Amino acid sequence: MSAVVTPNPPSTQTEVAKEPARAGARSALSHPVARRLLPLAVAVVVLAPLAAVLWGSGSWPHALTVDIKTPLDDAYNWTVRNRDTNPVFLYGLLHLSNWADSSVSSVTDLLENLGWFPVITITVLLSWRIGGLRDRRGLKLAGVTFAAFAVCGLLGMWQSTMETLALMLVAVVVSAVVGALLGLGAGLSDRFERILRPFLDTMQIMPAFAYLLPLVVVFDIGVPSALIATIIYAAPPMARLTALGLRGADPGVMEAAASLGTSPVQRLLTARLPLARKEILLGLNQTIMMSLSMVTIASVIGAGGLGEEVFQALSTVDVGKALAAGIPIVLLAVWFDRLTSVAGDRLGAGAAPAGLRWLHGWRAWTVSAVSAAALSVAGWMMFIADWPDTWNVDIASPVNNAVDWFTSHMASGVPVLGGTRTWADNFTLWILDPLRTGLTDSPWWLLVLLAAVLAFLAGGWSACLTAALAMAGIGVFGVWNHSLDTLSQAIAGVVVTLVLGFAIGIVAARVSWIERALRPVLDTMQTLPQFIYLIPVVAMFNVGRSAAVAAAVLYALPAVVRITTQGLRQVDGATMEAARSMGASTFQQIRQVQLPLARPALMLALNQGVVLVLAMVIVGGLVGSGALGYDVVYGLEKSQLGTGMTAGIAIVLLGLVLDRTTQRTGKRSAAR
Amino acid sequence: MKMNRKNVLRVTTAAAVALGITGLSACGAAKTNSGGSGSGSGTVTLSVQSWVGAEADVAVAKYVLEHDLNTKVKTTQLDEGVSFDALNTGKADAIMEDWGGSPKKVSLYVDDKKTVVKGGDLGVTGHIGWFVPKYLADKHPDITNYKNLNKYASLFKTAESGSKGQLLEGSPSYTTNDKALIKNLKLNYKTVFAGSEAAQITQLKEDYKAKKPFLTYWYTPQWLNSQMDLVEVKLPPYTKGCDSDAQKVACGYAQTPLQKYLSADFVKKNKKAATFLKNFKWTNDDQNEVAAMIAAQKMSPDKAAEKWVKAHQDVVKAWLPK
Numbered sequence: 001m002s003a004v005v006t007p008n009p010p011s012t013q014t015e016v017a018k019e020p021a022r023a024g025a026r027s028a029l030s031h032p033v034a035r036r037l038l039p040l041a042v043a044v045v046v047l048a049p050l051a052a053v054l055w056g057s058g059s060w061p062h063a064l065t066v067d068i069k070t071p072l073d074d075a076y077n078w079t080v081r082n083r084d085t086n087p088v089f090l091y092g093l094l095h096l097s098n099w100a101d102s103s104v105s106s107v108t109d110l111l112e113n114l115g116w117f118p119v120i121t122i123t124v125l126l127s128w129r130i131g132g133l134r135d136r137r138g139l140k141l142a143g144v145t146f147a148a149f150a151v152c153g154l155l156g157m158w159q160s161t162m163e164t165l166a167l168m169l170v171a172v173v174v175s176a177v178v179g180a181l182l183g184l185g186a187g188l189s190d191r192f193e194r195i196l197r198p199f200l201d202t203m204q205i206m207p208a209f210a211y212l213l214p215l216v217v218v219f220d221i222g223v224p225s226a227l228i229a230t231i232i233y234a235a236p237p238m239a240r241l242t243a244l245g246l247r248g249a250d251p252g253v254m255e256a257a258a259s260l261g262t263s264p265v266q267r268l269l270t271a272r273l274p275l276a277r278k279e280i281l282l283g284l285n286q287t288i289m290m291s292l293s294m295v296t297i298a299s300v301i302g303a304g305g306l307g308e309e310v311f312q313a314l315s316t317v318d319v320g321k322a323l324a325a326g327i328p329i330v331l332l333a334v335w336f337d338r339l340t341s342v343a344g345d346r347l348g349a350g351a352a353p354a355g356l357r358w359l360h361g362w363r364a365w366t367v368s369a370v371s372a373a374a375l376s377v378a379g380w381m382m383f384i385a386d387w388p389d390t391w392n393v394d395i396a397s398p399v400n401n402a403v404d405w406f407t408s409h410m411a412s413g414v415p416v417l418g419g420t421r422t423w424a425d426n427f428t429l430w431i432l433d434p435l436r437t438g439l440t441d442s443p444w445w446l447l448v449l450l451a452a453v454l455a456f457l458a459g460g461w462s463a464c465l466t467a468a469l470a471m472a473g474i475g476v477f478g479v480w481n482h483s484l485d486t487l488s489q490a491i492a493g494v495v496v497t498l499v500l501g502f503a504i505g506i507v508a509a510r511v512s513w514i515e516r517a518l519r520p521v522l523d524t525m526q527t528l529p530q531f532i533y534l535i536p537v538v539a540m541f542n543v544g545r546s547a548a549v550a551a552a553v554l555y556a557l558p559a560v561v562r563i564t565t566q567g568l569r570q571v572d573g574a575t576m577e578a579a580r581s582m583g584a585s586t587f588q589q590i591r592q593v594q595l596p597l598a599r600p601a602l603m604l605a606l607n608q609g610v611v612l613v614l615a616m617v618i619v620g621g622l623v624g625s626g627a628l629g630y631d632v633v634y635g636l637e638k639s640q641l642g643t644g645m646t647a648g649i650a651i652v653l654l655g656l657v658l659d660r661t662t663q664r665t666g667k668r669s670a671a672r
Numbered sequence: 673m674k675m676n677r678k679n680v681l682r683v684t685t686a687a688a689v690a691l692g693i694t695g696l697s698a699c700g701a702a703k704t705n706s707g708g709s710g711s712g713s714g715t716v717t718l719s720v721q722s723w724v725g726a727e728a729d730v731a732v733a734k735y736v737l738e739h740d741l742n743t744k745v746k747t748t749q750l751d752e753g754v755s756f757d758a759l760n761t762g763k764a765d766a767i768m769e770d771w772g773g774s775p776k777k778v779s780l781y782v783d784d785k786k787t788v789v790k791g792g793d794l795g796v797t798g799h800i801g802w803f804v805p806k807y808l809a810d811k812h813p814d815i816t817n818y819k820n821l822n823k824y825a826s827l828f829k830t831a832e833s834g835s836k837g838q839l840l841e842g843s844p845s846y847t848t849n850d851k852a853l854i855k856n857l858k859l860n861y862k863t864v865f866a867g868s869e870a871a872q873i874t875q876l877k878e879d880y881k882a883k884k885p886f887l888t889y890w891y892t893p894q895w896l897n898s899q900m901d902l903v904e905v906k907l908p909p910y911t912k913g914c915d916s917d918a919q920k921v922a923c924g925y926a927q928t929p930l931q932k933y934l935s936a937d938f939v940k941k942n943k944k945a946a947t948f949l950k951n952f953k954w955t956n957d958d959q960n961e962v963a964a965m966i967a968a969q970k971m972s973p974d975k976a977a978e979k980w981v982k983a984h985q986d987v988v989k990a991w992l993p994k
Contacts, residue, residue, distance in 0.1 A: 081780075083761075216754065220758070221754050222748075302750055308749050312727070315724060315727065315870065397970070408881070534868065534870055538866075538871045539874050539877075542878075545832065546831070622867040623868070624864060625867070636751075637753060637845035638773075638845060
């Protein structure tokens with residue numbers, strides 16, 4: 001069976017292979033790919049038989065493993081014993097942790113003591129001002145803000161929303177400052193950027209669960225760990241985009257500024273930074289989105305707020321209640337997204353004031369602030385501070401009924417096709433099992449070699465080296481079989497995601513009403529906490545690896561669809577027109593014109609699909625995927641740092657292998 | 673140019689001073705107690721584990737603390753193992769229901785560091801075991817003994833367990849010896865971890881609805897048992913110490929009197945609340961009543977607690993400190 005299934009990844013790889021050959025130096029076109037592989041092949045011919053003779057050709061040889069579990073467990077025990085007495089903790093880290101605690105709790109207290117009416121008033125007026133008091137966008141934004149916050153209240157989630165908002169605000173401010181400083185350094189110094197880039201890459205590939213565990217060891221359960229985890233995850237886009245913006249400054253403007261005799265600092269403050277403000281704002285937007293997506297994960301380690309509501313609902317298998325807690329997260333995301341994008345548009349348009357003077361500039365801020373204060377006080381005196389329970393709308397029971405009906409009809413009720421549970425069983429038996437057996441039965445050196453060759457074809461020598469080392473690292477740390485199990489699930493997940501994503505993307509790119517209809521669905525899928533669909537996924541696909549793959553596909557699909565649609569849309573209109581006038585059928589247009597021209601976008605979709613599928617490995621562990629995902633969850637819940645951390649590292653290494661084998665160099669900065 | 677250098681200098685000095693001040697203020701040793709009752713605000717932080725039984729304990733304790741002892745209560749959702757860490761640092765003040773899944777942490781914190789103290793029996797007796805649905809036991813009456821399980825292994829085959837029978841396991845945080853049990857009792861079964869209780873319950877509910885055969889790791893008291901008729905499979909009887917070597921276990925699970933644990937600091941600082949939590953004791957039936965209200969009737973924990981407390985004033989009175 002494995003012979004039937006395994007060709008899938010290589011077939012995508014041959015596409016990768018052609019690409020660098022074509023995009024690479026034109027003079028190298030005469031050299032076939034085989035020629036470039038020659039040094040690698042020589043090394044292989046010498047090394048592979050040697051390795052096979054020395055250590056056999058089965059699973060990763062035991063002689064080549066290093067035990068990192070025991071030292072990790074020892075480190076954990078040492079930390080737990082000495083956390084209260086060691087000076088490093090007492091004089092350093094504990095301050096950090098207490099600061100995090102107090103800053104988040106003071107913001108929470110502030111929001112809670114203000115009460116719901118003033119909070120809504122202030123946010124609405126603030127949004128209105130940012131959107132422009134005389135601008136239609138401002139009014140619209142104010143409407144969106146009001147609706148978002150009102151729904152949070154109506155769902156009975158006001159207090160949790162405030163807790164989450166407080167953690168978010170602190171996390172976003174710190175991430176933005178950290179990210180901006182790093183970006184400033186990277187934007188001004190080439191060396192700093194070279195050093196920083198691998199760190200940013202790792203921070204983004206590494207699944208958040210992997211660093212929750214060491215954070216908990218050092219900072220204990222609670223807000224500090226959650227805050228730091230969020231910052232690690234959310235700061236990279238800010239750093240990247242700030243650097244990109246600074247680097248992209250118009251050389252003409254810079255030259256002009258320099259010729260006016262400005263100092264470097266002045267040039268930075270008056271020319272470079274203002275020119276980069278659009279990118280910086282986009283970075284801020286991304287940072288906010290990333291930190292919102294951490295809300296549920298952070299509550300695993302005691303962050304509270306909406307994430308905790310989601311988990312509590314899951315413990316009673318209450319999808320409806322989990323959804324009621326998930327919707328506010330989506331709404332916060334929508335609000336922040338609109339806010340930053342409107343602010344970005346207005347910054348981009350430049351200040352071109354028209355109309356009454358007191359409706360823009362600092363006067364407008366004053367108007368907003370004063371009216372917000374006045375209204376707040378009035379509202380505060382009229383209403384009670386707590387959100388009135390009687391206003392709450394219960395969506396839990398109708399949602400639960402709908403989900404029950406849907407899953408039970410899909411699970412086994414479909415005539416002829418048998419229903420999703422049968423499909424899931426067959427998917428496990430005929431795709432996942434052979435794939436896993438194929439991988440675990442392959443000689444270890446062959447898999448390392450395969451990773452090296454694929455990465456070489458995709459990204460050259462440095463990618464090759466990274467991929468080979470990462471693959472070998474998995475073996476060295478003694479998690480070879482579990483990693484291959486996870487890898488088989490990831491490959492299956494990526495293939496399904498790409499097939500579905502490309503199909504939907506192609507249709508959406510051609511039929512615009514479908515794209516418009518899809519957009520809100522995709523937005524919701526991307527921001528809704530993944531934990532909410534655990535229960536429906538299990539109900540439809542049974543506990544096990546199929547359910548894990550299904551969850552991963554659901555998570556990765558939106559990005560792939562989006563990138564595909566966008567890539568196809570950007571194909572030059574004239575080329576399309578030419579193809580049409582030559583009598584190409586719709587199918588021919590897609591296959592022979594659009595797809596080849598959109599290849600960079602499709603490759604990016606592949607890479608994003610891979611990274612996102614891998615990010616879901618942990619959630620897979622919660623629905624029965626076993627392997628690495630389960631190990632990380634086990635490590636976290638049982639405080640087994642050795643098991644959890646090793647599995648976390650293995651996921652990072654797998655991520656590196658998959659990323660390097662699917663990502664073309666040279667496009668990297670554009671891709672992010 | 674000079675002007676600019678001066679500016680830079682000024683900014684740098686200002687930054688250095690600012691940093692220095694914050695640094696100085698941070699020079700002292702930080703206090704460990706940041707959350708919980710350590711801050712002296714009088715708020716009690718109760719740790720809630722992911723199962724509904726624990727939620728019921730906490731809900732009732734919270735209700736009584738708030739209404740009879742005028743104490744503010746915070747709840748925080750933590751897993752069994754990390755709850756002990758939270759008690760150690762004072763992030764949480766009490767665990768209401770411990771199943772004995774972290775003996776190492778108990779010995780570290782309770783015996784060695786003395787940062788956590790025992791809070792006595794909860795009154796509820798927990799029991800872990802292997803269960804099959806009643807409709808299956810009716811059909812094959814001898815299935816309820818582990819000796820006959822191999823005969824029926826093919827009934828429990830799934831895509832995940834392959835040629836063996838599937839024994840469904842729950843969350844990784846739960847105490848289980850099942851892998852060793854299967855090996856030592858020479859059973860043709862394989863453990864399949866659902867990875868979370870939500871996933872396990874969903875799977876059980878779906879199978880139960882479809883009247884499919886299943887064998888699962890399960891426990892009592894559990895709210896779901898009032899909705900599903902499950903029968904326990906007899907394992908070799910538990911004798912004291914038979915589970916001491918995790919690799920060689922060949923006996924069933926003990927009847928575990930569930931324990932409460934309190935943070936030592938909290939006991940010192942908030943005597944009234946600590947005494948109440950130590951006195952807190954109820955039965956399996958009591959807990960099931962509240963848990964079923966929360967899980968099956970989808971009442972909010974606070975409402976369920978209120979309803980139960982109002983109906984059981986005599987029990988609650990006995991808990992209050994004199």
